[in-house]
Amino acid sequence: MSEQTPETPRSEPAPAPANPNLQRQRASQLAAALRQELQKALIGQSAVIEDVLTALIAGGHVLVEGVPGLGKTLLIRALARCFGGEFSRIQFTPDLMPSDVTGHAVYDMQSEQFKLRKGPVFTNLLLADEINRAPAKTQAALLEVMQERQVTLEGRALPVPQPFLVMATQNPIEQEGTYPLPEAELDRFMLKLRIDYPEAAEEMTLVRQVTRSSRADMLDVTPLRTLLQAKDILALQKIASELPVDDQVLDYAVRLARATRTWPGLALGAGPRASISLVRGGRARALLRGGDFVLPDDVKSCALAVLRHRVRLSPELDIEGLSVDQVLQQLLDQVPAPRL
Amino acid sequence: MRLTDASVAIRPRTAWEALDLGTLMARRQCGVLMASWALITLPLLAVLTAVLWKYPLWALLIFWWLKPAYERLPLFILSRALFREMPTLRESLKAFPRLLRPQLFASLTWRRFSPSRSFDLPVLQLEGLSGSVRSQRLTVLGQRDSGAAAWLTFSGLVLEACLYFGLIALCYMLLPQQLMDDLGWQKLLQESGGEWLWLDHLRNWSYALVLMVWEPIYVACGFSLYLNRRTALEAWDIELAFRRLRQRLTGSAYALVLGLVLVFAMPAEHALAANSCPPPAGDFNPYTDREPDDKARLTNQALTSSQAKQAIKDLLAAAPFQNNQMVTRWRFGEEKPEEEPEEDDPDKVAEFFEKLFKLGEGFGAIEMISLIFKVVLWALLISLLALLIWRYREWLRAFASRLGLPQRAKREAPAMLFGLEITPESIPDDVAGTAERLWLENPREALGLLYRALLSRLLHEHRLPLKSAHTEGEVLRLVDRLQQSGLSQFSALLTGHWQNLAYGHRLPDATVRDQLCNGWRQQFSGQEPT
Structure with missing residues (x-):
């Protein structure tokens, strides 16, 4: 077997790791612990937790969509709690201005000069709550920081701290007075997650826990342990990005993204960012799974979340009442998986 | 009246x-x-x-x-x-x-x-x-x-x-x-x-x-x-x-009667003489005195009747009475003159077409031509349909399945799955033995053979609905659904090693060989002709 992908040889001299396999195992254990901790806070949404962790490890942003009361904000708060870095939250409202997000220069009377006041965007975890309630210009304030990880204020490009993760939530119903996210903004989110109602048994557990809590109607996130710091996350991301990916799996990811462009049920296909996100997501999944390399299963399991906000349904199917997820599921059932 | x-x-x-x-x-x-x-x-x-x-x-x-x-x-x-x-x-x-x-x-x-x-x-x-009488009349x-x-x-x-x-x-x-409103209420209140x-x-x-x-x-x-x-x-x-005619003629009738009386009264004596002598030649009555044409008359004169007749015939045949023209033109075949309609009279045109058809019936040419046209038109229609279906094949594939048409379930197992040949014919009879032999020189091929054989067995013996879109993990989940713990364990083991080799590029140990081959024999020994 001579065909080795370029990633496979673990020969980077820079960090000089003691044993990459050991390191990988530790990373997987850490991820598993984080998952367990999050599941304590958010009951019955293990798939969503998995996806959020995927985004965290892959270094992508997440857009969470769901009806009210399913714990979208709770999930993010719980994650922020488990993570020792900075966390800030912006409640998007129709009168929110771009400078409220990025920051602005204010005149200081004492020192008689302009001082830069950094906005809430300078943080590790940013929760953009109800992002579609703010107009497009405010939403666009996030474009630069999401892609370039920097904010340009008063002509100066200021980097945001690493790791940087935007988690936005939005409500699919109640479209009155909302501003749908533009395609460019949507494309910058690596995953779009759908939170659905929990199973009956899980809902029972949830109700039992919430009613036991001292704060009447919400789950307490204070008892969660702080498991990892900012540098741990960076390490996790680095380990994930070094996981080997076979050419066939890479090819599978690219084929999936390309299939959306010619698929008859889709009016608009996904761009190259989708293929990139698929591979990154596959790597993160492999790490979460505890594997040493990426499988087609890893790519396929995050394909729906990666693709669903990057495609647009054709009007015929839209009229018929089909959802994007159904069409994408059909696509995933048709694109051949790699097997050599 | x-x-x-x-x-x-x-x-x-x-x-x-x-x-x-x-x-x-x-x-x-x-x-x-x-x-x-x-x-x-x-x-x-x-x-x-x-x-x-x-x-x-x-x-x-x-x-x-x-x-x-x-x-x-x-x-x-x-x-x-x-x-x-x-x-x-x-x-x-x-x-x-x-x-x-x-x-x-x-x-x-x-x-x-x-x-x-x-x-x-x-x-x-x-x-x-x-x-x-009335009903007859009616x-x-x-x-x-x-x-x-x-x-x-x-x-x-x-x-x-x-x-x-x-x-x-x-x-x-x-x-x-106002009255209307009142009327409506009144009607409603006092119906009767x-x-x-x-x-x-x-x-x-x-x-x-x-x-x-x-x-x-x-x-x-x-x-x-x-x-x-x-x-x-x-x-x-x-x-x-008729009545109007009578009215018009009543006045002149008397004059007519008078005239007739005069006419018939006068020649009473004449008539006697007239009987004895032949009528004069100039008083020629065309109805009574007609002679046969071929009989020669006036034979004593310079111009005899036959000569005169000839002269008249010549005259009638000459220019103002006859205008004969000789036209020479190329015609198509013998029958063509019949097909030419003399005038634009619709009856004549219809007659011409009838003749044309009759003519065609002679050698079945019309049927032949119509048959050819029929074939060409049908072929055009069919090819047009085929072209349309080909043009919109993607669309049809996506939407036709949603029309609820009774579709025959495809139970034919695919010959190639995941780029692997998995027909039973392509698998050797003694899978484990072949794999053991292959392992020494090419472990990758041996493992590939085992995995292929596993898929083939799953597909043909356990009737698992495997599609090419299924990943290894999904195949394992399908196997789990069969509720055969031995098969599930073996499949998981084999798939794990296969994934390690295929995607992780890691060669399995030598111990794995015996484990897998024995596992195969255990699992499929009943069907294995060793």
Whole structure:
């Protein structure tokens, strides 16, 4: 077997790791612990937790969509709690201005000069709550920081701290007075997650826990342990990005993204960012799974979340009442998986 | 009845033209017709209204039922007016009781709903026929124009309804809004109250007004249809023409008779002499004195008859009488001259086509050509359909499955799955043995063979619905659903090693070989011909 992908040889001299396999195992254990901790806070949404962790490890942003009361904000708060870095939250409202997000220069009377006041965007975890309630210009304030990880204020490009993760939530119903996210903004989110109602048994557990809590109607996130710091996350991301990916799996990811462009049920296909996100997501999944390399299963399991906000349904199917997820599921059932 | 006195031009007409004539007749006499109609119907309705005040609908029904009785008066007036004996209003009213008498009961009972009522009435009233004579007469008359009479009755029904409802609507439109509201409430509150009966009676009266306008026209149209039919049957127009001829010639007849007498009186003596001598040659009567053409006459003269005949023939054959031209043209085949239509006469053209077809039938050329055209057109249609299906194949693939068409489930196992050959034929009989042998030189191929064989077994023996889109993990989940723990464990093990090799590029240990091959034998030993 001579065909080795370029990633496979673990020969980077820079960090000089003691044993990459050991390191990988530790990373997987850490991820598993984080998952367990999050599941304590958010009951019955293990798939969503998995996806959020995927985004965290892959270094992508997440857009969470769901009806009210399913714990979208709770999930993010719980994650922020488990993570020792900075966390800030912006409640998007129709009168929110771009400078409220990025920051602005204010005149200081004492020192008689302009001082830069950094906005809430300078943080590790940013929760953009109800992002579609703010107009497009405010939403666009996030474009630069999401892609370039920097904010340009008063002509100066200021980097945001690493790791940087935007988690936005939005409500699919109640479209009155909302501003749908533009395609460019949507494309910058690596995953779009759908939170659905929990199973009956899980809902029972949830109700039992919430009613036991001292704060009447919400789950307490204070008892969660702080498991990892900012540098741990960076390490996790680095380990994930070094996981080997076979050419066939890479090819599978690219084929999936390309299939959306010619698929008859889709009016608009996904761009190259989708293929990139698929591979990154596959790597993160492999790490979460505890594997040493990426499988087609890893790519396929995050394909729906990666693709669903990057495609647009054709009007015929839209009229018929089909959802994007159904069409994408059909696509995933048709694109051949790699097997050599 | 003197046809020459008729006030209308008597000639055969079409039924619709006759109806038109009837309208014209009714219009000419509209004053007397409508007045007389009003004078007999309105008092009757007044009586009915008074008697049946509580039952306005019954009053209307009875009034409507008696329509054939009133229709006799307009017919009387029209028949007189036709021969310019216009009766006055008083005369016609006086005549009405006499008109009512014959066959009134029949008219009001079993003939009430006859659709050709207006057409039959003249037979009864003007010809005075009854019983079988009448029905024979009606049969003869009804051979034509009875359809038009039925249509007349039907359109009369529609017209009456239109005018009646129109009149009512007009009345309602003229009512003030306050009164309307009041009316609605009153009607609602006093459904059976007697205060509003006058409104129903008002409606009855509006119907009587409508009839006053329409009925004379209806009777006149039926009468004109009857006249038209008799004109055709008894050739009145020809009779009229003869009478006019006689009238014109009566004056000159005396002179003619005088002349004839003179002519025949004078030659009385001449005649005796004429018998004895032959007629003179110049007095040639072409009807009596015709000689056979070939007989030579005038033989003693310079120009004999045969010579003269020849000269005439020559003259007739020459330029002004004959204009022969010789035209030379290329023709296609022998039959072509027949195909040329001489003129643009439509009959000739039709004849030409018939001939052409007959000609074609001779050697079946037309059938041949039509067959070729048929084949070409069908081929065009089919290829067009195929092209359309090919053009929209993606679309069809995506949407046709959603139409709920009964689709045959594809149970044929694919030969190639995941880029691997998995037909049972391509798998060696002794999988484990072959794998063991291969392992030494090419472990990758050996593991590949085992995995291929596993997929093949799953597909063909366990009937797992594997698709090429399934990843290894999904295949394992499908295997788990079979609820065979041994198979699940073995599959998981084999898949794990296979994934390690394929995606992780890690060679399995040598111990794995025995583990897998023994596992295979255990799992499939029953089916393994070792």
